[in-house]
Amino acid sequence: MKTLDIDVAVIGAGSAGLSAFRAAKAKGASVVLIEGAHYGTTCARVGCMPSKLLIAAAEAAHAARRTAPFGVHIDGAVRIDGAEVMARVKAERDRFVKFVVESTEGLPADERLIGYARFIDDNILQVGDDTRVHAKSTVIATGSTPFVPAMYQALGDRAIVNDDVFAWDDLPRKVAVIGAGVIGLELGQALAWLGVEVTMLGARGRVGPLSDPAIKNHAHEVFSEAFHFEPDAVVEAATREGDNVHLRYRDGAGVVRDETFDYVLVTAGRRPNLDKLALLNTSLEIDARGVPVFDAATLQAGRHPVFIAGDANDVLPLLHEAADEGRIAGENAAHVALDAQGELKPLVRRAPMSIVFSEPGIAMVGARFVDLAVDSFVTGEVSFEDQGRSRVMLRNRGMMHVYVDKASRRFVGAEWIGPDAEHIAHLLAWTLQMGLTVDNTLAMPFYHPVVEEGLRTALRSAAAQLANG
Template sequence: MFDLSCDVAVIGAGTAGLGAARRALREGAKVLLIDDKFAGTMCANVGCMPSKLLIAASKAADHARRGALFGVRVSDVSIDGKAVMQRVRDERDRFAASTRKSFEDFPEGTLIKARARFTAPGELALDDGRTIKAKAIVVATGGTPKIPEAFSGLGDLCFTHETIFELPDLPKSMAVIGAGPIGLELAQAFARLGVKVSLFDDSETLGGVDDPHLQAMIQDTLSEDMMLCLGVTSRAHRNNDQIVVTYEGKGHSASESVDILLVATGRPPQFDGLDLEKAGIACDDKGTPLYDQQTMQCGTAPIFLAGDAAADRPILHEASAEGSIAGRNAATFPKVTPTQRMIPFSMVFSQPVLARIGEEPSNDHIIARASYGDQGRAKVDGEAIGEVQIVADPSDGRLLGAILFCPGAEHMAHLFVAAISAGLTASQMLSHPFYHPTLEEGLKPALREICSRVPSSGDYDRTSAPGG
C-alpha cells in the first residue's frame, strides 16, 4: 500500500515544475507537487532578478560617469558597495516572496514538502517515510552550479551565482571563471561598479558568435570594462586572504591575485538523490534522461522532463513552456501530444545586450548587416556601438534569424521573434512604419540589402530616413 496516490507527481517547484503542476491541474488531474523547500523560483532567488538588479546599478554608475558627454557634469562619482548589494538583496527578496505567495493558489493537499526518489517506475519514496504511487511523473528538479576540481578548496572566497549576491560589500578585485551568460553579465556589472575584473574561459569566443567581425566587436567592447583571458586553461589556489589564479594558453602562462573568485562554468541538471536508475528510463553518458523535445516524454515511460533538468534550453520562457507541455502530457498519459517548440531566442544582458533569434547564419542564407556605430538615435543617446545581422532565405527574403549586439537589442529582438514566427519577408517588414528617430529605424539598411538580393522581393521602401 502507498501512503499517497495521484495522477501526476511533479518533482521540483521551480518555474518548470510550477508550469507542469498548473497545466496538469487544468487538465483535471490530481496533482502532487513535491519540493523540499518551496523557496520560490531560481530566477527570483539567485538568477534573472538579482543579476539584473546588479546590472541596473552598474548602468547607473556608467551613465553617471558619462554625463559630461551631454554637458551634465557629475563630480566625484562614488560607489557605495554596501548599498548596492543591500538593494540587490532587498528587491530580490521581494521578487522571491511573490513567487512563494503563488503556492497559496494550489488546492489543499497538493504541496508536499519533502525530497523524493524513485523506487520503481511510477513509484516514489519521500524522505519523511511516505510513499507515492503516480500514473505519471514530471521531473523538474532544475540545475545546480558545480565547482570544478581546479577551483575547489578555496573556502569562503569562492562563489557561484547562488552565493555571490550575499556579498556584504563589493570586492576590490575578482576573477570570473566561465564566459557564458552568467559569467559575462556579472563580470561586466561588477567591473562597471568599480571592481577590477578578469574573465577566464577555455573558449576563444564569447556569446556563441562565430562571425569573426562581430566576435571582434563583442570582445573589443567588453575588454573596455575587464581583462579578457580567452582560450586558456586556469586553476586557482588560496594564499591567505587572496586567491591566485594561474592560467596558460597560446604559448604563455601567467598568474593573478584577486580578492574573490566567481565560478560560472554552468548549471548541470540536479539529479542527486533521485535514484533515476530505478525509474526505468534511458540516460545519456552524463546521466541525463533521454527525452522527446516535442513531448518531454522519456522514451515510452510515464515520465516527463522539464526545465533546467532537461539540460537543453536553460531559459525561463522555455522552462515554463516545457513545464506546460510535460504537465499536459503527464495528465493525459498514455495519450501524448507533440507540441511545436518556440523559435530559439536567447539574450545575454551585457551592455549592449547580445540577442540571438532563430536560425544561425550559414552559407545557405542571405546575411545582411546594419551597423549602429553611426546610427542616428544611438548617437543621440551616446550609445553608437554594435551591429545587427539578419538571416534570410535567399529564395524569397523570408526572415529566419538575427543576431543583435547593439543598443536596444533586448527590445528589437522581440520584433524579430514576432516577424519570424509570422513568416514575414524583409519586404513585408519594411512595409510597416519605422518611427523616426528610433533605434528600430537602424534595421532598415539590412532589410533593404536583403530585398536587393532577392529579385522576387517586390516593392519595398528604398528611401533612407534622416539619421536612420
C-alpha cells in the first residue's frame, strides 16, 4: 500500500477541482488532484460545448428554412444529414476535450492520482486499491450526474440522458423529452429543428427557469411552434417494445395519450456524485440529499477539514460558479492545512444569471419574480414583436419584464425570452452587480438600431411607473 502525506487533497478534476487545486497550490500547500474516471470537464465532454455545437447546426437549418420572407429562395428542400451533423459535433467536442485533458496532464505527475477516492475518516482517503492519502484538508469537487427516475431505468438503452445524445452517430426519427428545464428546452428545440419529431413532457407547468407567469406563458407559445410541448404532463407508463418506447401520459387537459418513440431523453435534473465517497466513515453531518452540510460562504463542512465546491454541493451548477467556488474552497482548504492565522475567506458571489441557449433565448438576471416581495417593485415591459432591429432580422419574438425596486429605484431582476438574450443578460448582470438605478442605466448609451433598444424600452416603462407613483 502506497501512502501519501499531503496538505490538501482535491477529489475531482473538473472545473471546480482544477480551480481548487491551483488556488491551494498558490497558497503554498502541497496538493494532490484525484480523478476517478477520465480528465475533461462535464462542460467540455457532455455539457456546454457539445450542446452548443448541436444547437449551432440546428440554427443553421432553421435559418435556411426561413429565407423566403427576405426574398431569398433556396430551390428544393433543406436536406439535413444527421450523420454529418453528429460527426462535426463529436469532432469539435473531442477537440475541446483534448485541450482540457492536455492542460490537466500538464500538471506534475506526482500531484495527480487516478482512482476513485473514499473516506476512511475525516483526514484519510483510500484511492483505488493501492494508495492511501493522509490529507490535512480535503476539497470535494466530484461534480454531478443526470438523474433518471426508476420508471425510465427499465427501458435500457432506449432511455438516454444528455450525455448519450453526443454519442449518437446519426439522428433518430422520434424522441420524447422528459423535463422542460434548461437542458430539455435546448436539446428539444435543436433536435426538432434538425428534423427529429419531438414531444416534450414537462411537469407542473415548468418552462425552463422562468417564474414570471406572463413570460412563462409567452415562452410556452414560442416553443410549441417547434415541437409538441405539454408543460403539465403526467407520465403514467413507459414500456419497452423492441427498439422503441411506448409512453402513456396524461396531458394538461387530462386527456390520456399513447405514443411510441425511438428514444426517451430524460432531462429530470442532476444529482451530486457523492455515493462513492463513503461519507458515512466521516464525522460530517449529511443532509437529506446526501450532501454534507456546509457553510454557504466558506464552503466548509461544519468545523471539519472538508470543503465542497461545484456541482457536488448542488447550489448553482454553472461553470463560472464552479470555478469561483473551487477557488475559495482551495484557498480555505490550504488555510486550514497550513494552520494560517485569521478567518476563512468568504465567497462573494457574482450577480446571478441564467441563460437558455434557445432561439429566441431565455434569460434571467437577479431576483426571480416569485421571490420578490409583493408591491415592493414595478415591472417594466417590452414586447419584441415590433422592436425595430428584431423585426428587421425577422427574429421579432419575445417579451421582457424588468423589476425595479420602488424605494431605491435600483434594478433588482429580470426575466424574458427574446433575441440575443445571452448578450443582454450580461448587460443587466453588470447593472445589478454595480448597484445601478434605473436612472443610471437609462443614462448609458444605446446605439440605433440594436436589439438592446428593447431593454431601454422596458427600463423606460419601469421609470414611468415610478414617476407616476
